[in-house]
Amino acid sequence: MELGIGIGWRPEIADTVEELPGVDWVEVVAENICPGHLPAALTRLRSRGVKVIPHGVSLGLGGADRPSEQRLADLAERATALGAPLVTEHIAFVRAGGVLTASPQLEAGHLLPVPRTWDALKVLCENVRIAQDALPVPLALENIAALIAWPDEELTEGQFLAELVERTGVRLLIDVANLHTNHVNRGEDPSAALDELPVEAIAYVHVAGGIERDGVWHDTHAHPVTQPVLDVLTELRSRVSPPGVLLERDDDFPPAAELSAELTTIRATLAAAAAPGPHGGRSTASGPRGEARAHEVPEARGQVETGRWSSPAPRERVALDQAALLSALVAGTPAPEGFDSRRLRVQSRALAAKRADVVAKVAPELLEILGAGYRAAFLAYAKSRPMRAGYRRDALDFAEQLLVAGRPEDDNARRLLTRWWEERVAPHPPRRSTRLVRAARAALVRR
Known part of the structure; x- marks a missing residue:
C-alpha cells in the first residue's frame, strides 16, 4: 500500500495541513480522537481522499500485562471511524506494577524502552498477537527513542525487530529520528540497525526534529528536522x-511555509537517495542483514532451544524488572542494578x-489560575506522587494536593482553584485529616 508523503495532524495546525501542497495522508494520535465526533477538518481531508491513520500511544504492548481489551476496542473503533488502512502503536511499555508484582500500578506518562531480551520478546509477541486479533486492520509498530539502556541485553535493535516480525508478521513503523536518538544516547549505529531489520516489513517512516543538550539527544518533535536525521x-x-x-x-x-519547506526537504532527500550512486538501489536480501541473521541471531536462538525461553513465568520476570525501573523513575526508589x-x-x-x-x-485552566508558579508547583508535586490513572486524574490530584496544603497563597487564586476542582470532582475538597488517612492507607498497601 503506497501512502506517499504525510504529516502528523494536530488540532493546532488543522487549517495549515488542509492548505499544505502535496500532503497525501495524515496521522492522528488515536487517543485524541472521538469516533462519534470527528473534527470537521479531518472529515474534509477524508472527503478529498486523504488517508487518515490512527497512531496509538497508550496500549503499552511491550509491558508485562496483556493489552487492555477496552483500549484495543477503542483503537479498533477509531480505525473503523476513520476508514484507516492500518493502525500503529509503539514497541514500549507505559505502565508497570499491579497484579503481576503485587504492587500499585504506576503510569509512566510516556513511552519507555523494552529490554531486548528473549523474555521480553516472548511477552511482546504474545501481546502483539492479541492486538492483531482484536483489530480490524493490520498493525504496525514503531521503534522508540530512549534516554536509557537496559543492562545485559541479548539482542540488538535490528535483531529484536527482525525476530518480532518473523514471529508475528507485524509491520514496522521505522522512526529515523529515533534511530538517531539511540545513536547519540546509547551509542547504537543506525546503519547496523537498518542492515539487520527486515526493511521489507516497513509500512511507513517517521521523520522528526529534536535537540541535543549536554550530550543527550531529546526527541522533542518541537524543533526542525536536523541533517543527521535526514542522513539516516x-x-x-x-x-x-x-x-x-x-x-x-x-x-x-x-x-506553514516552514512546514512546507521541511516536507520539500524530505522529498528531495528521498529522491537523492534513490538516484544511482554509492548507496543507490542497495539491496539487503543477501547482504549485511542476511549475514547477521545467519550468525548472530541463531546463536541467541540456541538459548531458546535449550530451554532459556521456556523457563517459567517470563511475564512475571519482565513485570518485576519493569516495575523496578518505573518506580525508580517516577517514585524515587533506588535505581535497579546495572542502570546508569x-x-x-x-x-x-x-x-516529569x-x-x-x-x-x-x-x-x-490550571495554567490560568496558577500563572508562572504552575510548573514549579507541579514538578514539586510529581516528585512524591506518581501518576496512576491518566493525565486528567493527575490534574485533579494535583489541584487537590494544593488545596489540602492551603495553596495557592493568593486568596482569589485559591477560590478559583477550589471552584475548578469542585466542578469536576466533588462538592468540597478533602480536609487535611482526610488526606492524611488516604496517605496512611496507601503506605500500608505499598508494604
Whole structure:
C-alpha cells in the first residue's frame, strides 16, 4: 500500500495541513480522537481522499500485562471511524506494577524502552498477537527513542525487530529520528540497525526534529528536522523505497511555509537517495542483514532451544524488572542494578516535564489560575506522587494536593482553584485529616 508523503495532524495546525501542497495522508494520535465526533477538518481531508491513520500511544504492548481489551476496542473503533488502512502503536511499555508484582500500578506518562531480551520478546509477541486479533486492520509498530539502556541485553535493535516480525508478521513503523536518538544516547549505529531489520516489513517512516543538550539527544518533535536525521533517512532509502514517509511535529508549530519547506526537504532527500550512486538501489536480501541473521541471531536462538525461553513465568520476570525501573523513575526508589544512575535522573526529569506539559494541555485552566508558579508547583508535586490513572486524574490530584496544603497563597487564586476542582470532582475538597488517612492507607498497601 503506497501512502506517499504525510504529516502528523494536530488540532493546532488543522487549517495549515488542509492548505499544505502535496500532503497525501495524515496521522492522528488515536487517543485524541472521538469516533462519534470527528473534527470537521479531518472529515474534509477524508472527503478529498486523504488517508487518515490512527497512531496509538497508550496500549503499552511491550509491558508485562496483556493489552487492555477496552483500549484495543477503542483503537479498533477509531480505525473503523476513520476508514484507516492500518493502525500503529509503539514497541514500549507505559505502565508497570499491579497484579503481576503485587504492587500499585504506576503510569509512566510516556513511552519507555523494552529490554531486548528473549523474555521480553516472548511477552511482546504474545501481546502483539492479541492486538492483531482484536483489530480490524493490520498493525504496525514503531521503534522508540530512549534516554536509557537496559543492562545485559541479548539482542540488538535490528535483531529484536527482525525476530518480532518473523514471529508475528507485524509491520514496522521505522522512526529515523529515533534511530538517531539511540545513536547519540546509547551509542547504537543506525546503519547496523537498518542492515539487520527486515526493511521489507516497513509500512511507513517517521521523520522528526529534536535537540541535543549536554550530550543527550531529546526527541522533542518541537524543533526542525536536523541533517543527521535526514542522513539516516538517506540510509534507509538506499535500502528500500518506503511506502510512506511522515513529518511529525507536536509542539512549537512553525508557520506553514516552514512546514512546507521541511516536507520539500524530505522529498528531495528521498529522491537523492534513490538516484544511482554509492548507496543507490542497495539491496539487503543477501547482504549485511542476511549475514547477521545467519550468525548472530541463531546463536541467541540456541538459548531458546535449550530451554532459556521456556523457563517459567517470563511475564512475571519482565513485570518485576519493569516495575523496578518505573518506580525508580517516577517514585524515587533506588535505581535497579546495572542502570546508569545519571541517565536515570535525566529520564526522570524528562518524564516529569512531559507530565507537566500534558497536564497543562488537558487542564489549561490550571495554567490560568496558577500563572508562572504552575510548573514549579507541579514538578514539586510529581516528585512524591506518581501518576496512576491518566493525565486528567493527575490534574485533579494535583489541584487537590494544593488545596489540602492551603495553596495557592493568593486568596482569589485559591477560590478559583477550589471552584475548578469542585466542578469536576466533588462538592468540597478533602480536609487535611482526610488526606492524611488516604496517605496512611496507601503506605500500608505499598508494604
